[in-house]
Amino acid sequence: MLLLAGNPQGTFLVREASDKRSLVLSVRDEDIVTLAVSVRHYKIRKKDNGEFYISSRFSFKKLEELIDFYKGNSEGLCSRLTKPCPKLRPVVPFRELEINRDVIKFGVELGKGFFGKVYKGKLRNVVDVAIKVLNSAQMTNVDFLKEAQIMHKLSHRRLVGLIHVCTDTLPILIITEFMANGSLLKYLRSDDGKNLEFLKLVEMAAQITDGMAYLEKEHLIHRDLRADNILVDENCTVKVADFGLARELLNNEDYDAAENTKFPIKWTAPEAANYRKFSIKSDVWSFGVLLYELITYGRVPYVGKSGKATIDMISNGGRMTQPEECPNSYYDIMLQCWKQRPEERPTFESLHNTFEDYIVNTENEYVGGDDTE
Numbered sequence: 186m187l188l189l190a191g192n193p194q195g196t197f198l199v200r201e202a203s204d205k206r207s208l209v210l211s212v213r214d215e216d217i218v219t220l221a222v223s224v225r226h227y228k229i230r231k232k233d234n235g236e237f238y239i240s241s242r243f244s245f246k247k248l249e250e251l252i253d254f255y256k257g258n259s260e261g262l263c264s265r266l267t268k269p270c271p272k273l274r275p276v277v278p279f280r281e282l283e284i285n286r287d288v289i290k291f292g293v294e295l296g297k298g299f300f301g302k303v304y305k306g307k308l309r310n311v312v313d314v315a316i317k318v319l320n321s322a323q324m325t326n327v328d329f330l331k332e333a334q335i336m337h338k339l340s341h342r343r344l345v346g347l348i349h350v351c352t353d354t355l356p357i358l359i360i361t362e363f364m365a366n367g368s369l370l371k372y373l374r375s376d377d378g379k380n381l382e383f384l385k386l387v388e389m390a391a392q393i394t395d396g397m398a399y400l401e402k403e404h405l406i407h408r409d410l411r412a413d414n415i416l417v418d419e420n421c422t423v424k425v426a427d428f429g430l431a432r433e434l435l436n437n438e439d440y441d442a443a444e445n446t447k448f449p450i451k452w453t454a455p456e457a458a459n460y461r462k463f464s465i466k467s468d469v470w471s472f473g474v475l476l477y478e479l480i481t482y483g484r485v486p487y488v489g490k491s492g493k494a495t496i497d498m499i500s501n502g503g504r505m506t507q508p509e510e511c512p513n514s515y516y517d518i519m520l521q522c523w524k525q526r527p528e529e530r531p532t533f534e535s536l537h538n539t540f541e542d543y544i545v546n547t548e549n550e551y552v553g554g555d556d557t558e
Contacts, residue, residue: 195267199248202228202545208248209545210239210255214263224388225263226545279337279350286351286358289316295367300329300429301356305363313363314348319356326357332429333359335405343396345416345426364416364424372417373483381421383512384544386479389415389423391540396425397472398533401465407431408463410471411452412478432463450492451485455500456527466527472536473522480511499523514543 196213208229215223227239229251237251238244240261245251256266292305301320308314319329336347336359351358369389372378393415400407407414408430416426430448450458454470457463474486486505487495504523507516518539524530531539 193267195264196270197252197266197268198270199229199252202542207231208237209541212263212266223385227262228545279334282333282337282347282350283352284349284360286353289314289349289351289358289360291316300332306360308348308360313365315361315363317359317361319358326352326355328429329357329359332431335428335431335433336361339399339403339405339428341396341399343392343424344399345424361426364426365419366417366421368413369415369417369423370412370478370483373412373478379482381482385421387515387540387543390476390479391537391544392423393425393472393475394533394537394540397468398537400425400431400468401533404465405431405433406463406465407468407471408448408457409452410468410475411449412475412483415475451487451490451495453496454527455496455525458496459500464527465533466530469522469530469533469536470527472533473519476515476519476522477505477508480515481508484508 194213194215198211200209200211202209210227210229212225212227213223214225229237229239229248231237232244236244236246237248239251239255243251243254243260245254252266254260255262259265288309290307290310292307295303295305295315297303301318304316304318306314306316319326330350330352333347333350336345340346345364346362347359348362349360351360366372366377373381397407397410407425407428409427410425414425414427415423417423448457452471452474454463454467457467457470477486478484487498490498502525504520507513518536521531522536
């Protein structure tokens, strides 16, 4: 789990491990030469006498005592602990997000899509922001604002945050936080992206499932989950973005899409492609395709196949083959996401635990430690 971007080295978070038998201490690290940011994970265990420890050389009666000790001594951790990960910002009423567009300065165009265009901008000549501008010929003002209203309901570190809206005159503007490295798809295909190590890709998957587990809990579906709709910041952390197709599920039922709704075929589950029935489990299917994009550094899924051929293949049980560079354990997760029956696919919560454990179990649990457990 990467901590919030922009915090100092040593920012930390303590959480319960998925096995419920131990705790995990996650610490933000920064390379003093390259300034590259990473997060190191250490298991906090308990002895038979109830004392907490990371290395058996140092044990403490209370968790608070362990934290205080590592604030003053790194003792094999990547850094001394500095401060806890900050809490999320409070949610304000939607009407209070309205601002005068005169305080927004447009910069370069970052991208465009069905809804309109996205620009880099400045808020009050100080804060970098992304500005989404409606193309009213393709989408109604009501539908465009629906995206902002959904974003306003959401508050999570792994979702791109809504900052302001401008609705007084046309075109309507949605102002969100700016992510310096743009879309994950473009980043994976860049020189920097191609140099990402496997564990960094796993870390990104953990961050995405963290955000999607929150949507799952809030009974919201994304319906457009793919690498192009994940954004990357300057510290190489990622957040889920683009909620234009997101919908709230009522009474935990499936969402039946309208006949004219457009959606990305190659990322769409068979029940959604064939019967237009969307659920959080159809998002899980899409995440499986996103995992393919991650491990192949942005390769097009189902290469050489049309949308119709892709639907026919997956409806008949066909799946993408395991990429050459893909570990068996990673491909097994992809296949779990692509179960034909939606109810047999994992939840995002369990997927998040899987990738968190993947990181914790793979990294050295204690740098320079002398434990033999």
